[in-house]
Amino acid sequence: AQRVTQPEKLLSVFKGAPVELKCNYSYSGSPELFWYVQYSRQRLQLLLRHISRESIKGFTADLNKGETSFHLKKPFAQEEDSAMYYCALTKSGGYQKVTFGTGTKLQVIP
Amino acid sequence: NAGVTQTPKFQVLKTGQSMTLQCAQDMNHNSMYWYRQDPGMGLRLIYYSASEGTTDKGEVPNGYNVSRLNKREFSLRLESAAPSQTSVYFCASSDPVSGNTIYFGEGSWLTVV
Numbered sequence: 001a002q003r004v005t006q007p008e009k010l011l012s013v014f015k016g017a018p019v020e021l022k023c024n025y026s027y028s029g030s031p032e033l034f035w036y037v038q039y040s041r042q043r044l045q046l047l048l049r050h051i052s053r054e055s056i057k058g059f060t061a062d063l064n065k066g067e068t069s070f071h072l073k074k075p076f077a078q079e080e081d082s083a084m085y086y087c088a089l090t091k092s093g094g095y096q097k098v099t100f101g102t103g104t105k106l107q108v109i110p
Numbered sequence: 111n112a113g114v115t116q117t118p119k120f121q122v123l124k125t126g127q128s129m130t131l132q133c134a135q136d137m138n139h140n141s142m143y144w145y146r147q148d149p150g151m152g153l154r155l156i157y158y159s160a161s162e163g164t165t166d167k168g169e170v171p172n173g174y175n176v177s178r179l180n181k182r183e184f185s186l187r188l189e190s191a192a193p194s195q196t197s198v199y200f201c202a203s204s205d206p207v208s209g210n211t212i213y214f215g216e217g218s219w220l221t222v223v
Contacts, residue, residue: 097143097155
């Protein structure tokens with residue numbers, strides 16, 4: 001069974017401080033990992049995918065297969081980063097369901 | 111391009127009443143989903159449809175039924191609403207052509223009293 005664990009329900013950081021949102025997964029196979037974000041009063045939307053290896057809004061995430069982790073990082077937090085962040089996993093290829101973690105609320109303190 | 115559209119946006123039900131949440135997507139996606147979002151519980155999958163004509167139970171299917179009416183539409187029905195079903199419901203769709211990225215609707219706020 002596939003599982004995604006986000007150990008922190010709430011993460012509070014000061015503006016300008018580094019941010020790391022943790023995500024660990026369990027899956028036997030080749031996973032695809034995603035980070036989704038939900039800003040206040042907006043729908044959930046994709047932030048980034050591991051296979052794209054891109055930086056979005058200053059966020060990056062590296063897939064560490066050895067540690068089965070996909071932590072989301074940003075060197076300097078901004079107030080507009082305050083949101084709910086969800087890590088998600090699916091199996092590569094074909095029509096596969098997506099499993100989400102329980103989410104981490106990021107609060108950036110001015 | 112509307113993406114994923116779900117209705118209604120808000121609904122109050124009495125315990126025991128039934129209702130159907132409607133969802134449609136215009137992206138020609140094969141897979142569609144219904145999630146519920148509760149504080150501290152994150153997103154939990156209720157039902158999933160990999161393609162037209164198929165549906166599968168997710169983590170929390172009890173008390174719900176779904177219908178994949180066609181490729182575009184995927185409805186969620188509460189036959190006899192209970193207060194425990196008070197939640198925010200999200201419909202979503204994805205497809206390998208889009209890299210399995212999930213596209214969400216705006217959510218439906220359901221309160222059962």
